[in-house]
Amino acid sequence: MVIENNNTFTDSKHRVLARKYRPLNFKKLIGQFNLVKTLSGSIERDRLAHAYILTGVRGVGKTSTARIIAKLFNCPNPEKIPEISINPCGSCDSCLGIAAGKNIDVLEIDAASNTGVDNIRELIDGIGYKPLTSKFRVYIVDEVHMLSKGAFNALLKTLEEPPDHVKFIFATTEIRKVPITILSRCQRFDLQRVLSETLIEHLKWVCDQEGIKASEGALQIISRLSEGSVRDAMSLLDQSASISGDNIKSETINFMLGLPSRDSSIGILEKTLQGDISEALNLFDTVINHGSNGETVVSDMLDILHLSTRMHVLGAQNENISLSSIPESEKIGIKKLSQLPLAHLTRAWQILLKGLEEIKSSPNPDEASSMVLIRLGYSSHLPDPASLVKKIKEITDSNEDKTSILEKSDASNIEIQEETSSESDLTKINLESFEDLVELFKNKGELLIHAQLVSCVHLVNFNKGEIDIRIVGNTNSTIAKDISNNLKNWTGLDWIVNLVDDQGDETLDEKKNRLEKEELEVTKNTPEMEKVLKAFPNAQLKSVKDTKD
Template sequence: MTNIADQPYRVLARKYRPATFEEMIGQDALVQTLTNAIALGRLAHAFILTGVRGVGKTSTARILAKGLNCEGADGAGGPTMSPCGACDPCKDINDGRHIDVLEMDAASKTGVDDVRDIIDGAAYRPVSARFKIYIVDEVHMLSRSAFNALLKTLEEPPDNVKFIFATTEIRKVPVTILSRCQRFDLRRVPVDVMTHHLQTIADSEQIKAAANALVHIAKASEGSVRDALSLLDQAAAMNADEISEQAVLDMLGQVNTDLILKILQACLNGQTAAALDLFATADACGAEPDVFIADMLDNIHLASLIAGGADSSDQPEAQSRMLTAIATAGIARLGRAWQLLLNGHREIKDAPNPKTAAQMVLIRLAHIAPMPTPA
């Protein structure tokens, strides 16, 4: 295990927070656009960054603030997409104590008085930096009057002032604000990119992790790097820095894919008793009913792709064979099974006993299996 006696432990999500654009993953379009804008001297005065939690909105804002104010190691540098991290502005921004880079959490400061402080401060030149930068996190939480108070300053700010807004709820931001900002949509990080990132960090932290275990963590994170690192942290703590696939499945309340496919095959064959016996095995392993049905939906989707002519070579060999066998049921039957499972997934959330609701879903799925499909 990693020695933790030397210094206080920092969670992986904080320890590996990107400090440069080179360290960011999955946001190539954003990085390329900002790189060209700085190189051409066509940098907007206001940016709004949107995306799901944990994809790098606040990190992007801080890196951009460093890049705009970086002086270089020799003190003679200009705006750059590769801040040196060694000059005083970079160090102060990293530590969150730069007098000209101000962060505001709009979730706790929502009123017009809070925005008025920004408006008043924007009228003054930066004290020591090249640009005075205002980073407003969760900007959608501002009140309507606060947004209205910001409009004039946002439309015609001083040349040495930049605004960077971040939000997870872009639809709640008034269109009058959006029209005054350059918008960037940060994407969910793909599973393969996330898995490689997790493997790199696991190697750095001397954590032994099975490849499939990291794939499950990457999928469970739903494209959020912060969520993925939090799950990796949890799995490492639970298993003493040796993470197996089964340990991750237990932690996530998921079932081994082979077992899911066997249950799905039994249902499509009309074998109700066999399907219920296999579900009992999954339940004994701690499977959550809603996660279990969601996993069945994922595999129905994969089987439907194969039935439609897609390649299954990216799946493990044993699972590929089982999916191919399930795909022989045909798109019509698989589509019907998808609809039943999708409705069942909704029912589980409303049911007083999710386990019995999941059993009823399997019974219904096995019952309709022999029935002819619509012409």
Template sequence: MDETAAGTPLNDEPALPGFPLEPPAAAGSPYRVLARKYRPRTFEDLIGQEAMVRTLSNAFETGRIPQAWMLTGVRGVGKTTTARILARGLNYQKADGSGAPTIHMPDLGLHCEAIMESRHVDVLEMDAASHTGIDDVRQIIDGIRYSPVTARYKVYIIDEVHMLSEKAFNAFLKTLEEPPPHAKFIFATTEIRKVPVTILSRCQRFDLRRIEADKLVAHLGRICTSEGVQADAEALASIARAAEGSARDSLSLMDQAIAHGAGVVTGDTVREMLGLADRTQVIDLFEAIMRGDVPAAFAGLRAQYDAGADPAVILSDLATFSHVVTRLKLIPDAAKDPVLSEAERTRGLEYARTLSVRSLSRAWQILLKGIPEVQASNRPLATAEMVLVRLAYAADLPTPDEALRALKDGSPVNVGAPPSAPSPPRPAGSSVSGNMALATSQARPQPRPEPAPDATPAIRLRRFEDVVAMAGEQRDIVLKRALERDVHLVRFEEGHIEFSLVDGANRTVANDLSRALQQWTGQRWMVALSSDAGAPTLHHQAETVERERKEGAANHPLVQAVLAKFPGAQIVNVVDRSEKTGDGGPADPAPLGLDGQDLDGDDDL
């Protein structure tokens, strides 16, 4: 944001909207970078900060002007530039001497040029990074008592104010709370948490937002037109994405891209300059991984690495695309984002229709963990390949609930396996859905299917505990919690459940459970409330079992010896030996020592 306005049109053409005409540079003058050449000069030139401009406009019009402002935000969003424009608005005065504080400054006033060039005697800028001590603040306090020389207000702009020392902040407190009427303070910082609350409470705070990508793209496009530079949409989107909401970063990258491409900025030149991977190749790599085709994924990674892309950047782009697909799956309107390329938009929608949220979430987690591993490795390519292997094998793993249910039912559990054979390359014009539909058969060897009966058997729920487990598998956390904590089971048969509720429980549990069971099993269940007391809740039963285990462990002689030896020690967990051995017979609980080993020394953990 901090670079939006003034530019010099080529060949005496009229200035573009939002780019006030500035005097042409003298022959032989040094080159001015775009970040300085197109720096905003009025509030209208600021982009992406409409809320702040509206607040300041209302304050100036009503005369409610505070004594201090605190501007915060990431680098390059325009904190220092906003401070200078604010100082210009406070001291705006026309040539005839008229004028008042305002944000509307269509013409240059008496003090405007000097303020914007940081050479006005009544507008003092101080860099707190190099003036951190109390002596520097004392100079401000000593000079603030004198009236301004020519302007309406004495304005003190202190950049990176969080760098001031504790004593310097304390010296500011009294002056900042009750300054002379002719003095105003404007602070700017990127580390707002390091500023004492005693300072913040004396200022009006404005959080300058990151500039949205579409506004940055439009801004860069206007500047390229003003500079006579050819730039395609893909290149501008890549620069806006790399700038991460900072206008100064985007203009610095644009300067570099213009020099790199000799006046022509394309997507290829930007990727080569930044060491980025081709977005289309990233999407192809994503497809190969989600299909489980490890050889194709290795080949795609190697090709991008040979072309100059950093392996960590490739993984970061993969994570970004997985996030794009997830957003497209959950929010279809996200396809209208102008930063997305046509390939990301069309193929991303196809993946969103075929991939589950579970697979996308797991891919995101693995990539997010793998990126710092690649950055810290002395063999980044090999580390990136291992991350891709991890991702390909885990692409279709079941969730813990699904694995537990499969083990209980005796059905095979898919634990991830390498592809039996690489899939053929995707022909031009073929749909992504067709390729992704091959993922299960090509990437995961399946057991030979048994002859299927005429009708698929319904899900069997033989116990009330199975119903609770099904609620957990279906991610219905509210219903699962209610069944565990609020339900006293009276009677259970397949197709029929009776229970009573604890005091204060939601009375709609029966209806909610009936609808859920019909959806899960495809059968109609009769769920009724009963006036009988029923069995204790599952939560109460679990607490009772745990309490009995701890009491049994506490009576064990070895545990009592440990507790006597270590005053204040507590029994945290107890493992039942019968659960571990599965013999079904009674067994004393095996006490756990402080180091997690069995105290009886039988090593049955």
């Protein structure tokens, strides 16, 4: 039998703590004071919305809040409390029926398993019926983001103008997946993660109720791992109590979950950042041999590094929120790490964060983790970018005067050398044939003109300083001028390029193709090739290549 006001149970069967201590009224709902104050105040003043949507991370009380709201809607004698306006009485038939899940006017639907249009149509068909025993007919739709697009569309009209006796309460962890058309028809409430101090106090109260002994360090670990989720914290507490015989210590939780002790993680990080890679790896191996894994160790080091960096930036006195639930031994290590330069802390964060991605995709996460530690330890000997830039600037400034003097003294010599070298380079270019001229354009990187010379130019006459050519195909209209200007720049001589209508020689491409065909015919008629073709009747000779090339 359930007795709501003190959350006690006379059932002899064991119930998991997360269910046994589920909040049944606003007084037991922890960490959501602003939401409780707003909701209870609006209900007390009879300013009721027809639809509410509750969102937040897992285990912060969305479904429990929805049930409490349903109780307040239908409770005939709510109790008035100064801090939170009103609270369901917990003793009337309506409150007891909702707590036991037997109230026929409060329907709780799991949208994850009722996602389709037909499920929503069944719900809509029942909306027209008035409540039998209560003031309102309440529909609680859990994980509403799992509904299909068609199901959401089917709900729109009813949700916009429901009957006066109908109330909707939606709960979701993925508010972004809920269509804006649904959100605009609801009052939205965001449930916050429960603060670590509040969660630890709640765990202590549960331990007192259950006769469980738990050390402060153990509760702090549970609070940190649950990440503000009350249900996660209660599940961890229940599991820890089962394995430790109602005497929970931090070592018990670390062993149960394969976690490194926080002091070990601080020691590994401290040795690594000091560049003592050998000692850091010894500590790491010890932690791994005690049942932890590399990914967990690196994640723990990231958490420590985050706290240390915040302390460095904000100062120890202003960082009470993050450090309030941390044991004194861990605070000492974190404060020591926070004294490192900010550039070193941020660089370590980047290396560990990148390393964590590599660990997750590695075939052997422990080996990958040790390599990340080695990389971090090696980087600890390197200067930070700011000091490196400063040092480079100092060296550059000290060499500027010497460089300027050398530049002035060598300027005249350099100019003379450049003139001499350019003249000697020009005299080295000697074009004896049209093929030499075409090859020069290729060597100088003028590939477009080179391609046109090979495939579109018929040579009519070639003399040093003057050539006559006939152009066929698509070429630049300024090809003659371009050829002349480039040759003058490269050879130092004036070149005249005349465009004529005479037939001239075949293009270099045509000449190449002709020679290849002639060589192919000659090779095909050799005795050796005739034997090959006779032995392989369907074979064809496609090309001939010199083996020396």
